[in-house]
Amino acid sequence: MxxxxxxxxxxxxxxxxxxxxxxxxxxxxxxxxxxxxxxxxxxxxxxxxxxxxxxxxxxxxxxxxxxxxxxxxxxxxxxxxxxxxxxxxxxxxxxxxxxxxxxxxxxxxxxxxxxxxxxxxxxxxxxxxxxxxxxxxxxxxxxxxxxxxxxxxxxxxxxxxxxxxxxxxxxxxxxxxxxxxxNKPLKDKKIIITAGGTKEKIDPVRFISNFSSGKMGLALADTAYNLGADVHLICTFDTDKNYKVTKVQTALELKEELDKDFNNCDCLIMASAVADYRIKEYNNNKISSKDENLTLEFVKNPDILQEICKNKKKRQTVIGFCLGTEDLIQKASEKIQKKKCDYIIANEAKTALGTDENEVWIIDKNLEIKKIDKNSKTNIAKKILELIYD
Ligand SMILES: Cc1cc2nc3c(=O)[nH]c(=O)nc-3n(C[C@H](O)[C@H](O)[C@H](O)COP(=O)(O)O)c2cc1C
CATH class of the missing domain: 3.40.50.1950 (Flavin prenyltransferase-like)
Structure with a gap:
């Protein structure tokens, strides 16, 4: 070892x-x-x-x-x-x-x-x-x-x-x-972790996305693997790992992969930043830049966390993330009640995006809150993963 x-x-x-x-x-x-x-x-x-x-x-x-x-x-x-x-x-x-x-x-x-x-x-x-x-x-x-x-x-x-x-x-x-x-407390667990910001395609050369780096999801996947879990990372970037990795781009692709594997897992941690909207009509050809203005129409993406929780079995734990800029705890508390996942990890955009360290609040179904002070994403991952073993 x-x-x-x-x-x-x-x-x-x-x-x-x-x-x-x-x-x-x-x-x-x-x-x-x-x-x-x-x-x-x-x-x-x-x-x-x-x-x-x-x-x-x-x-x-x-x-x-x-x-x-x-x-x-x-x-x-x-x-x-x-x-x-x-x-x-x-x-x-x-x-x-x-x-x-x-x-x-x-x-x-x-x-x-x-x-x-x-x-x-x-x-x-x-x-x-x-x-x-x-x-x-x-x-x-x-x-x-x-x-x-x-x-x-x-x-x-x-x-x-x-x-x-x-x-x-x-x-x-x-x-x-x-x-x-x-010390492999997750050795009998299959865990799916999603990471990175989805890329919603506009045309063959352009997309719209967000500033999520995927570092938190990657820290969760690596730590879960080190703790013995059978890990499936669904992410929006290339990464070479000893566990299963599926690369996706869009919210719909991410949903499709999750739908295929969710029933087999004991735990899902959705650390990815899934775009709320996608382009209504994908342009098969590159949009010309001859016009002064460009208007794009967006449609709502499915609420993956909420939909997955509808199919959640009792033995399964689902952990979602809530990224905010203001009224974070209030919004995260509303989110866990609406989506019906087991835990929400609340974090602020200014400390979370692209950084190696973060501070988070873990909110459970009873709206009890536990803060994890500023720490490396690996150490925060360890604390989050403790939620799924005794
Ligand atoms: C030369 C010397 C060697 C010592 N070796 C030991 C030892 O091997 N084990 C032990 O329990 N105490 C030993 N002691 C006593 C401890 O140093 C003493 O109990 C001290 O209060 C321990 O403090 P600490 O537990 O805060 O490190 C030794 C003391 C001296 C002067």
Whole structure:
């Protein structure tokens, strides 16, 4: 399994084995993963920021009140595909098992434990600390939610012999890969995603369209594929993917493709910008430019989202998008009631069109709203896809 482009967040605490993490970071980077390191102040006694900055090629995170972005604990939580805590001190284990969030690392841990992101914990400490009954109770508590990689037995840095040595970086590396591989919550789902602005033909050389880039739909399709889904992307642009892609141009072509495949899918996400109108009469020949003015007549395109939802089975989830310039939440709320889809993702034209980042509001059938703050379209895609798995 490839970990290329996976986002691995490594949490390092104040234990003597922290120096071993430099090797672990190198292993992840060598296989093309993105790595960010998050340290407690005490970890800095054992490994330097410079070492980790150089190896991760990223900023290193230590102090939550000094970071430029004050909600960094949330953005790191959103960013991570997996959170690897190694080495974890007895002190930090006990804090996170009890949701104490008194520094950046424990705040991020507290937030991540409230999500579906996999968490790996590799403790390391003196044998008597490890054998402490209360520490073991905290480990047991965390094992309900996290993968614990127990320490090895042997000679410990303090001179004692026994259980407590941080397991070898190679073991943590292999376990992380295994967990990323298993983390395919969409593996039994067939998902259709539409992307890009439709092109409504005027004549053989001209069309009318909109500014949709298709980046959100593409992020959804790639992320769904990485999460194990059987993806069918219906889009208005060329793209070479390992999943099924059907290129269409017009709203009517898009509808035709959807009608063919909708019954087979578990979920449809309509992230494309479908033109509301098309040219009434397509000109078989190129329209001459000899006249000063040109008038074109448009007719309404079918409301694809609304029509598809009429045929929606109970087992199917349909997610629509609403792009607006004003009164966005009100319009999106009206849209979900009218179209009867399961969710509407509301976003503003100024942040959504052609950009790599976006901010969105997820509105459900009960008109409950959840905002996803400004983030990469990939991270927004992850949050949207969480709607369709437990
Ligand atoms: C030289 C030295 C080595 C230490 N090694 C460990 C260790 O391996 N595991 C551990 O749990 N604590 C160890 N400690 C104690 C922790 O540094 C201490 O509990 C600290 O408060 C942990 O802070 P943190 O969890 O915020 O990183 C060590 C302390 C010293 C001085």
């Amino acid at each position: 490839s970990i290329k482009n996976k986002n691995i967040l490594i949490g390092i605490t104040g234990g003597i084995a922290a120096y071993k993490i430099a090797e672990l970071v190198r292993m992840f980077k060598k296989e093309g993963a993105n790595v960010k390191a998050l340290l407690t102040q005490n970890a800095l006694q054992f490994i330097t920021i410079k070492t980790l900055e150089t190896l991760t090629q990223n900023d290193v995170y230590v102090n939550q009140f000094k970071e430029a972005q004050t909600t960094v604990h949330i953005s790191l939580e959103d960013w991570a595909d997996v959170f690897v805590l190694a080495p974890v001190s007895a002190n930090t284990i006990s804090k996170i098992a009890n949701s104490i969030a008194d520094n950046l690392l424990t705040s991020v841990s507290c937030a991540i434990l409230g999500t579906k992101t996999p968490v790996i914990i590799a403790p390391s400490m003196n044998v008597n600390m490890w054998n402490n009954k209360y520490l073991q109770e905290n480990i047991k508590k965390l094992s309900e939610r996290c993968t614990i990689i127990e320490p090895d037995c042997g000679y410990l840095a303090c001179g004692d012999n026994g259980k407590g040595r941080l397991t070898e970086p190679k073991t943590i590396f292999e376990k992380t890969k295994e967990i990323l591989d298993k």
